[in-house]
Each structure stands twice: as structure tokens, then as C-alpha cells.
Amino acid sequence: MKEYSKSKLNRIKRGQNRGTYDVEKINGILDAGFICFAGYIYDGKAISIPMAYGRNGDKIYLHGSQANRMLNALLEAKEASLTVMHLDGLVLARSGLHHSVNYRSVTLFGSLKKVENDADKEAALVCVMDQMISNHWDSLRPMHQQELDRTLVVEMTIETASAKIRDVGVNDEPEDYELDVWAGVVPLKMVAEKPISDEQLKENIAIPDHVLEYYEQHK
Amino acid sequence: MKEYSKSKLNRIKRGQNRGTYDVEKINGILDAGFICFAGYIYDGKAISIPMAYGRNGDKIYLHGSQANRMLNALLEAKEASLTVMHLDGLVLARSGLHHSVNYRSVTLFGSLKKVENDADKEAALVCVMDQMISNHWDSLRPMHQQELDRTLVVEMTIETASAKIRDVGVNDEPEDYELDVWAGVVPLKMVAEKPISDEQLKENIAIPDHVLEYYEQHK
Known part of the structure; x- marks a missing residue:
């Protein structure tokens, strides 16, 4: 099993039993989605923005307009953190504070660079499209050079990452199982x-x- | 119509036609979900973490363990930005770069404080529960004082916000409508x-x- 190394950045402190650093599991969670939340700092504040992404190996591709405030801020910082989450269910326990959700989430940390070469830019855009829907790009009108020129493509190399997965039933206090209170899971899916x-x-x-x-x- | 005032923080620059500052619309998007992405700064990096929230008027409640790294970092910063997004569909255009998604997203900016009083803490936790599933709290085992003591509750007062909503069909280049390329929307829902x-x-x-x-x- 290949794992990401642990550092103070990605080490899971709360709910360690749900945590994993397994590269394959992390890639599985990434590949089950195509929208990530990117954190960036603007005016000293951390803002989370949803963005489409594509993964190819340990590279993540983002794109936007050349003037995109967030992508330019990320490029200036030369590093970024991206989070992907899938919500899988409501976990309804016998007491309020044991309520939870079933989910799969990943947080990635990595270095960023602008993709400059046209062929590499197009390959990155194909990757982002494939992440959304497979085998789609070739059915479309070919991209114009002007469109490619107007598009900013950013490549992140994943340096470290962690995932949290909760996919079990209710965990109540031992004595609460005797209560006449219903408990269970309501599965959710997209x-x-x-x-x-x-x-x-x-x-x-x-x-x-x-x-x-x-x-x-x-x- | 009541609107949030625009500042450099929340003013929408890209896709202004999708933007709104309407308080009622923003509340509608918030109330259609219960998971937000909170941005926080750790070691100089902006990290996005999914969290449950509850809304009551212009207040948003978050909770976690007293040792929660993110909540404590947010409290120290005394302000936060939260983002909520609902994905509503794939928008498959005739050309790659006109692809999009239909979605409703909100980004909130506000000041934070710790909720100290027990009654206020419990009311906030009821609010978070109601956001997830209505009318549930009263069916549960009452909270123990020790559980309340171990829980950190944070109140955000929404100071400004903006939303982006895309809920239309494909927008292609005028000349592309003549192409023999399929285009359409695949609705998505949770x-x-x-x-x-x-x-x-x-x-x-x-x-x-x-x-x-x-x-x-x-x-």
C-alpha cells in the first residue's frame, strides 16, 4: 500500500479511526467527483471556492479565465490545498452529539504552476472534462486557439494528502442502546x-x- | 428586496449575471443544505474543511470538540468565510470551454464569537440539528452536561454575502448552433x-x- 507521508499539515487529529493516507483510496475519492473546494487567502481571509478539477496521476488540473482572482492568488502563493467531499448519509443517533454523517473526504496539499505550453494546456482541459464525463471531448467542436489563449490552466502536484471516510452505522453511548429512541442511517446519494x-x-x-x-x- | 452591501470581499467579478446579493435567496440556498466549507489559515495556507452548520436569522452556528483545530483557528481570527454549494446539473455544450454546471452557491463573510452560555449553546446545537433534519431533537435522549461542556459552539454573524446561481441551459457561440454536435443538460440531485x-x-x-x-x- 502506497501512503502519503504524514506531516503537521495532513495528520488527522480528530477521528483518527476514520483517517487514511492510502494513495489508492484517496484517488478513488477524487475520481468519484469533479468539484473541489480550493482555499485561498484574500485580504488576509481564507475563502473556499468550488471549482472543477481533473486528476491525472499525482497531478490535479484547474482552469479559469486568465483574470480569475482565485487562480491568480493561488499561483502567486505557489501552493494550494484542495478538498473534495462526497456526502453519503445522515447518521441519526440516540443522542444529539452522536449524530454524524457518512462521507468520503480528501484534503490535498501541493505545489502549483501555470501550464504554459498549448499542447499541455489542451491535455489538462481534456483531463478536467474527462473527470466530469468520460469520452466526451472528442464529440465536441475543436477548441479555437483564441479560447485556449484566454484560459488559465494550473497544475497542482499533490505533495501530501489525507482522507476521512465514515461508512458505518450509529455509534451511541453503551447505556443508550436500552433507550426507547429510534436510531439509524438515511443514505444519501447524488x-x-x-x-x-x-x-x-x-x-x-x-x-x-x-x-x-x-x-x-x-x- | 433586502440585499447585502457589496464590498471588495463579496463583489462578484466573474459571471456577474449569475450573481445575487439578495438576502432571501441567499437564505434559501443556505437552508437547502447543512454542510458548509469553512476556510481557515493554518501555517500560512488556506484550508477548506467541510462542517455541519445551522442558520437562525443572520447567525450561523458551528460546533466541534473543544480541541478542534479549525474552530479554534477561526475564533482566534475572529472572522470567517463559509461556502455552501448545491450541484444541480452538468451543462454539456457544443464546445469544451462552454461546458459548465448548474449550481447554487453562497459565500458568507462574518465575525465570530464563542457561545459561552449553556442555554445558548444548546439552542445553537438544536439549530444545527434542525438544519440537518427537522423536528428531530426532541425525540432524542436529552444532552448530558458533560457533553455540552466538551462541545465548542461558535456563532458567526453574517456581515456580507453573495450567491451565484446558474440554472439555465447551454450557452454556445452563435455559430456553433449549426454544428452537428449534441448539447444539453444532465440534471443532478442529492x-x-x-x-x-x-x-x-x-x-x-x-x-x-x-x-x-x-x-x-x-x-
Whole structure:
């Protein structure tokens, strides 16, 4: 098992039994999503902004407009922290403070650089698209040079990371199991509904197989 | 319409057409969730951590262990920024860079203080619980004083905020509508599955009505 090394940055202190540094598990959590929360410092304050990402090995790609305030602040700091979380359920215990949620979350720490080369930029954008929906890029109108020029692409190399996973039932105080209080889990999940074709779609264009596949896998 | 005042902190620069400062809309987005991402600065780095929250008017309540690294860092900073996001769909355009997501997100900025008084602490914890699932607190074993003592409760007064909402279809380049490329939206939503009673539940305890109601409203 390959693990990220522990430092004061990523070491899990609260709920250590839920923590893992396992690279494969962390990649699994990253690959189950495509929206991360990036932390950045603006005017001395830490702000969390949701962003699309793509992962390829130990690299994470972010993109935005060349003027994007957050991406430019991150590039200036040369490092960043990204968090991804999937909510899997409400854990309803017999007492208030034993309530919890089931979830999978990852926090990544790494160094950042701007991707300058056009081919590398395009590959990063394909990676971000693949993270959202597989096999989609090649079905689209090819990118214009001007679009690529206007886009800022940032590469993060993951240097360390940790994940927390809670996927069990209720944990109550031993004496509380005797109470006449209901307890249990309400599973939650993100689902896709049927794809809705654009109203201005040209006639006779069917929903592509890879989009239908996405729907089947997420419905 | 009551609006938050705009400052350099909360003014929306990218995608202004999606932005709003409307207090009622912002509260609606907050009340549709119970997990926020709090930004905090640790070792000079901005880290985003998912946390449960409760809203009551212009107050947001967070809680954790008295030793919680993030809550203590936030209290020391006396201010915080919290972000809540709901993902509502994939927006699949005819070209890569017009891809987007439908979403509702809010970023709050405010001042923080520790809630010291026991009655206020309990009221805040009830608020956090209500945000997760309504009408639940009174069905539980009453809180022990020791549990309350071990819990750190933080109150944020929302000072300013902004929201971004995207809830429309594809926006492509005018000339791209003639292409033989499919475009459309795949709606996404978080759903609840049937409540699963704890394996160690005493016999003859039914799932409470308010839990079944939660399931019916979210299935």
C-alpha cells in the first residue's frame, strides 16, 4: 500500500479511526467527483471556492479565465490545498452529539504552476472534462486557439494528502442502546436525471452513447 | 428586496449575471443544505474543511470538540468565510470551454464569537440539528452536561454575502448552433434512500414520522 507521508499539515487529529493516507483510496475519492473546494487567502481571509478539477496521476488540473482572482492568488502563493467531499448519509443517533454523517473526504496539499505550453494546456482541459464525463471531448467542436489563449490552466502536484471516510452505522453511548429512541442511517446519494437536449439542437441529433451511459451509471 | 452591501470581499467579478446579493435567496440556498466549507489559515495556507452548520436569522452556528483545530483557528481570527454549494446539473455544450454546471452557491463573510452560555449553546446545537433534519431533537435522549461542556459552539454573524446561481441551459457561440454536435443538460440531485434502522435497535421501535417525512421529501 502506497501512503502519503504524514506531516503537521495532513495528520488527522480528530477521528483518527476514520483517517487514511492510502494513495489508492484517496484517488478513488477524487475520481468519484469533479468539484473541489480550493482555499485561498484574500485580504488576509481564507475563502473556499468550488471549482472543477481533473486528476491525472499525482497531478490535479484547474482552469479559469486568465483574470480569475482565485487562480491568480493561488499561483502567486505557489501552493494550494484542495478538498473534495462526497456526502453519503445522515447518521441519526440516540443522542444529539452522536449524530454524524457518512462521507468520503480528501484534503490535498501541493505545489502549483501555470501550464504554459498549448499542447499541455489542451491535455489538462481534456483531463478536467474527462473527470466530469468520460469520452466526451472528442464529440465536441475543436477548441479555437483564441479560447485556449484566454484560459488559465494550473497544475497542482499533490505533495501530501489525507482522507476521512465514515461508512458505518450509529455509534451511541453503551447505556443508550436500552433507550426507547429510534436510531439509524438515511443514505444519501447524488443521482443524475434523464439528459435534456438543448432546445436549439439541430434536428436528428441523438443523445450520444457516452452521455446515456453517464445517466445509466448515475441514475 | 433586502440585499447585502457589496464590498471588495463579496463583489462578484466573474459571471456577474449569475450573481445575487439578495438576502432571501441567499437564505434559501443556505437552508437547502447543512454542510458548509469553512476556510481557515493554518501555517500560512488556506484550508477548506467541510462542517455541519445551522442558520437562525443572520447567525450561523458551528460546533466541534473543544480541541478542534479549525474552530479554534477561526475564533482566534475572529472572522470567517463559509461556502455552501448545491450541484444541480452538468451543462454539456457544443464546445469544451462552454461546458459548465448548474449550481447554487453562497459565500458568507462574518465575525465570530464563542457561545459561552449553556442555554445558548444548546439552542445553537438544536439549530444545527434542525438544519440537518427537522423536528428531530426532541425525540432524542436529552444532552448530558458533560457533553455540552466538551462541545465548542461558535456563532458567526453574517456581515456580507453573495450567491451565484446558474440554472439555465447551454450557452454556445452563435455559430456553433449549426454544428452537428449534441448539447444539453444532465440534471443532478442529492436524494435520500430508505432509512435503515440501527441493527441494535430495541424491538418495536418504529421509524419516527419526521424521519419518514425527510425521506419522502428527499427521495
